[in-house]
Amino acid sequence: MTMNNNDKFNKTVTIPNPLYQSLEGRYFVGQTETIRLGKGKYAWGGLINPSNSNVDLFVNAFTISNHSNEPIIAQIWFNPIIIGKSMISDKVTPADTALSPLPRPKVQLKFAELINWVPEKGVNAFQRIVPPQSTLSSDEDGKFIFPPNGSFVLFLVSPNLEIVKAEIAFGWFEKKVITL
Numbered sequence: 001m002t003m004n005n006n007d008k009f010n011k012t013v014t015i016p017n018p019l020y021q022s023l024e025g026r027y028f029v030g031q032t033e034t035i036r037l038g039k040g041k042y043a044w045g046g047l048i049n050p051s052n053s054n055v056d057l058f059v060n061a062f063t064i065s066n067h068s069n070e071p072i073i074a075q076i077w078f079n080p081i082i083i084g085k086s087m088i089s090d091k092v093t094p095a096d097t098a099l100s101p102l103p104r105p106k107v108q109l110k111f112a113e114l115i116n117w118v119p120e121k122g123v124n125a126f127q128r129i130v131p132p133q134s135t136l137s138s139d140e141d142g143k144f145i146f147p148p149n150g151s152f153v154l155f156l157v158s159p160n161l162e163i164v165k166a167e168i169a170f171g172w173f174e175k176k177v178i179t180l
Contacts, residue, residue: 017142018060021173022095025103027060030092031169032111037072038158042118045089045111045168046153048082049146053106054177058142059152061171066130068164074130075155078144080122082151086112095171106174114163119155130166142173 021027037043049057064074089109094102130136144152158164 018095018171018173025094025096025099026175027095027171027173028092028105028107029095029169029171030089030109031167032089032109033087033091034067034165034167035111035113035156036163036165037113037156038160038163041114041116042155042157043111043113043115043166044119044153044155045109046077046082046151047146047170047172048108048110048151049148050106050108051149053148055106055148055174056177057107057146057150057152058173058175059140059144059146059170060142060173061137061139062154063135063137063169064128064130064154064156065135065167066132066164067166068158068160068162069132070158070160070164071132072130072164072166073127073157073159074136075119075127075157076125077119077153077155078123078125079146079150080119080153080155082110082153083117083120084112084115086110107172109170111168119153122153148177
């Protein structure tokens with residue numbers, strides 16, 4: 001009996017989950033406008049999953065760029081109550097721009113600057129210090145998961161008495177909620 005090479009080997013290809021989600025049209029990236037904080041005022045940027053989205057939000061990555069000469073503190077909040085006026089970023093895109101038509105995210109990237117209030121309820125899960133003139137990056141591999149009406153918010157605090165500028169960016173994917 002003779003065997004050819006196709007009989008001996010099975011080919012398996014492994015791709016990273018973010019690439020898979022991108023190819024499926026479920027991975028999105030986006031950023032806030034430049035936001036200001038300092039002099040006792042705060043700023044935030046976050047992924048807000050509307051109650052009627054019918055998707056679960058998987059946070060894959062976030063970055064915070066600090067344009068000041070002083071460090072800023074980034075508090076990472078899970079599901080805080082967002083009060084006050086916020087803006088929806090228009091700097092959002094699917095990661096796979098070869099798809100047609102381009103998918104649109106259900107999750108909203110929102111932000112606010114120069115606010116007086118601090119988050120309520122929710123959980124301040126952890127915090128990071130963002131050094132001066134630098135960008136802090138964090139890859140979370142989709143492990144932070146938020147159902148409809150959930151949110152992942154980066155709340156920025158400046159211990160400085162001057163106004164500083166920053167941007168917040170996110171990479172996330174969305175999957176339809178499975179109901180049994």
